[in-house]
Amino acid sequence: MRHAHAVRVGAVGFRIGAAWRAPVAALARLYEGYPAPEVADLTVRLEPQRPWRRWVRPSVEIAGDYWLPDAAPLPLEQGLLAAEMGMNLQVALGWRRHLLLHASAVEKDGRVLLMSGASGSGKSTLATLLGMSGWRFLGDEFAFVALDDGRIHPFPRAASLKNGAIEAVRAAGGTVGPVLEGTPKGAIGYWRPPADALARMAEAAPPALLLFPRFGHAEAVEPMPPSEAFMRLTQASTNYVALGEAGFATLARLVGTVPALAIDYPDSATGLALVERLWSEA
Amino acid sequence: MTAARLLVAALREPASVAGLSPAEWTALLTAARAERLIGTLAHRIDARQVPAAVARILADARASAVQERRAALWEAEMARRALAPLGCLVVLLKGTAFAAAGLDAGQGRSIGDLDILVPREALGEVEQALRAAGWEAVKEDDYDDAYYRRWMHELPPLIHRERDRMIDVHHTILPPTARPTPDAAALLADAVPLGNGLSVLSPADMVVHAAAHMLADGDLAGGLRNLWDIDRLLREFAGDEFWEALAGRAARHGLTAPVCRAVRLAHGLYGTPVPEGWAGWGGGDALYRRRLLVRDGWGRQGHAVTRLGFYVRSHWLRMPPLMLARHLWTKATRRAA
Numbered sequence: 001m002r003h004a005h006a007v008r009v010g011a012v013g014f015r016i017g018a019a020w021r022a023p024v025a026a027l028a029r030l031y032e033g034y035p036a037p038e039v040a041d042l043t044v045r046l047e048p049q050r051p052w053r054r055w056v057r058p059s060v061e062i063a064g065d066y067w068l069p070d071a072a073p074l075p076l077e078q079g080l081l082a083a084e085m086g087m088n089l090q091v092a093l094g095w096r097r098h099l100l101l102h103a104s105a106v107e108k109d110g111r112v113l114l115m116s117g118a119s120g121s122g123k124s125t126l127a128t129l130l131g132m133s134g135w136r137f138l139g140d141e142f143a144f145v146a147l148d149d150g151r152i153h154p155f156p157r158a159a160s161l162k163n164g165a166i167e168a169v170r171a172a173g174g175t176v177g178p179v180l181e182g183t184p185k186g187a188i189g190y191w192r193p194p195a196d197a198l199a200r201m202a203e204a205a206p207p208a209l210l211l212f213p214r215f216g217h218a219e220a221v222e223p224m225p226p227s228e229a230f231m232r233l234t235q236a237s238t239n240y241v242a243l244g245e246a247g248f249a250t251l252a253r254l255v256g257t258v259p260a261l262a263i264d265y266p267d268s269a270t271g272l273a274l275v276e277r278l279w280s281e282a
Numbered sequence: 283m284t285a286a287r288l289l290v291a292a293l294r295e296p297a298s299v300a301g302l303s304p305a306e307w308t309a310l311l312t313a314a315r316a317e318r319l320i321g322t323l324a325h326r327i328d329a330r331q332v333p334a335a336v337a338r339i340l341a342d343a344r345a346s347a348v349q350e351r352r353a354a355l356w357e358a359e360m361a362r363r364a365l366a367p368l369g370c371l372v373v374l375l376k377g378t379a380f381a382a383a384g385l386d387a388g389q390g391r392s393i394g395d396l397d398i399l400v401p402r403e404a405l406g407e408v409e410q411a412l413r414a415a416g417w418e419a420v421k422e423d424d425y426d427d428a429y430y431r432r433w434m435h436e437l438p439p440l441i442h443r444e445r446d447r448m449i450d451v452h453h454t455i456l457p458p459t460a461r462p463t464p465d466a467a468a469l470l471a472d473a474v475p476l477g478n479g480l481s482v483l484s485p486a487d488m489v490v491h492a493a494a495h496m497l498a499d500g501d502l503a504g505g506l507r508n509l510w511d512i513d514r515l516l517r518e519f520a521g522d523e524f525w526e527a528l529a530g531r532a533a534r535h536g537l538t539a540p541v542c543r544a545v546r547l548a549h550g551l552y553g554t555p556v557p558e559g560w561a562g563w564g565g566g567d568a569l570y571r572r573r574l575l576v577r578d579g580w581g582r583q584g585h586a587v588t589r590l591g592f593y594v595r596s597h598w599l600r601m602p603p604l605m606l607a608r609h610l611w612t613k614a615t616r617r618a619a
Binding site for chain 2: 013015017038039041243
């Protein structure tokens with residue numbers, strides 16, 4: 001490919017190739033200071049839909065080792081988002097070394113807090129805010145659960161914050177940039193994890209608490225039985241089925257050993273205080 | 283060396299990977315994944331002889347292949363249970379057959395859909411029994427559905443609504459519109475029972491089917507994997523009687539030319555030992571070889587013109603000219619609509 005960049009995030013070595021310079025340059029800036037992989041585990045390709053679309057109304061198609069048949073291309077100005085989506089897609093469809101949960105993760109005192117929820121639940125925002133206030137940021141998108149001992153391995157990509165979350169993190173003193181306006185998901189801003197999160201990206205830790213947050217509702221806490229947590233996490237896992245027995249055993253151990261709570265919160269400040277309180281009681 | 287050539291060399295002679303640079307490893311692994319041969323490669327290569335980062339990727343590929351194999355055999359068992367009351371012959375084809383029969387070709391092989399062969403006269407009740415057991419149409423489209431039923435060698439693909447797995451039910455091994463007409467009754471008559479209610483094709487028919495699938499039906503996408511199947515089958519079945527049987531069966535099914543070409547290509551690329559008279563080069567083999575080796579180190583396919591040629595050829599092989607024109611017209615106008 002004409003332009004390429006390789007970066008390791010946690011356990012995953014990525015190689016991103018593109019027909020244009022801009023997306024790769026933006027990616028290299030966002031991931032400055034991250035190590036390079038010895039041999040890439042996963043490959044992302046950003047290609048024009050048709051050869052002439054490299055110049056004429058350039059649109060970026062996301063391809064690579066794995067792909068979805070109906071993925072819509074993005075305009076070149078959103079090339080960084082395409083690169084990020086490509087990386088997520090490769091992990092979601094191709095990774096088999098850990099059980100993957102669509103969850104954010106932060107660590108304190110050697111124990112991990114997992115937060116799982118759909119887009120808009122606030123899991124990225126909460127993990128980012130906690131990562132700015134004494135917690136180690138492990139990741140805002142995927143939690144990597146080790147198949148042998150159930151520990152959580154970091155995947156400290158730049159957090160992707162949407163719409164209101166950008167302001168919430170800025171108001172708390174965080175630096176968000178670059179911000180892409182008008183994407184299919186609205187405005188998206190990237191927050192670079194602190195140096196500590198990068199330096200310790202190979203350091204796993206056992207999970208201690210599992211939260212299912214829901215943003216925009218009156219404060220409430222509801223214990224969740226392991227059976228329900230199990231079912232919700234099979235839905236939140238991208239490789240549970242592909243891992244077969246190993247996936248079942250790993251998920252069963254997680255919900256069998258870690259307490260789970262569903263929490264509602266009206267705003268970030270309340271959510272943050274609630275999480276700190278529940279953590280101190282866990 | 284191009285990535286596809288690296289891949290062929292690594293499969294043919296696993297020791298050839300000693301001393302590959304990290305960039306060459308990346309290219310090799312990417313091409314292997316794109317050709318769906320990474321599980322096979324992982325099975326061939328001694329993980330102690332490679333860099334740690336590569337060993338981890340190969341270990342993942344091995345674990346995936348084990349799981350795919352387990353899921354494929356389970357799917358075959360599900361089909362067996364659904365079809366057992368009919369009492370008709372059910373013959374496993376392709377990857378599932380290799381795995382179920384314990385053949386070398388199944389080692390590390392990726393297995394996607396379940397392919398089975400049943401007697402043509404049983405097709406209706408087979409479809410009914412599968413639908414009753416939870417399989418349903420992938421997508422309802424009248425033209426595609428009618429096309430499959432009238433002109434194809436298989437039912438429209440069915441997918442299981444709970445397990446999300448596809449099944450292709452064949453009544454022969456080439457579309458009725460193709461020029462060669464394989465003897466489906468002979469395929470069934472000589473099938474080898476596995477002892478569990480399912481059967482596989484006889485060794486010679488298995489090779490004939492692999493060659494027909496690769497060279498007489500389709501545009502050679504995934505051809506390196508199909509050719510690897512053929513290499514493994516030929517090595518495992520080798521023997522004077524087998525080669526004689528292969529020549530006989532190929533002639534009987536009207537597939538002598540594709541079988542001979544597949545044997546030559548396997549010999550040329552993977553070094554398959556073949557008897558005098560089967561080796562050598564035939565007209566056009568170089569073009570096939572070029573088509574097989576299009577994959578680059580980023581997992582892309584090069585040689586667009588060669589590929590287009592083989593795409594056009596795949597349709598040409600499958601249908602008479604007038605029918606092809608009608609088919610392409612319907613497809614094109616439907617897409618525009």
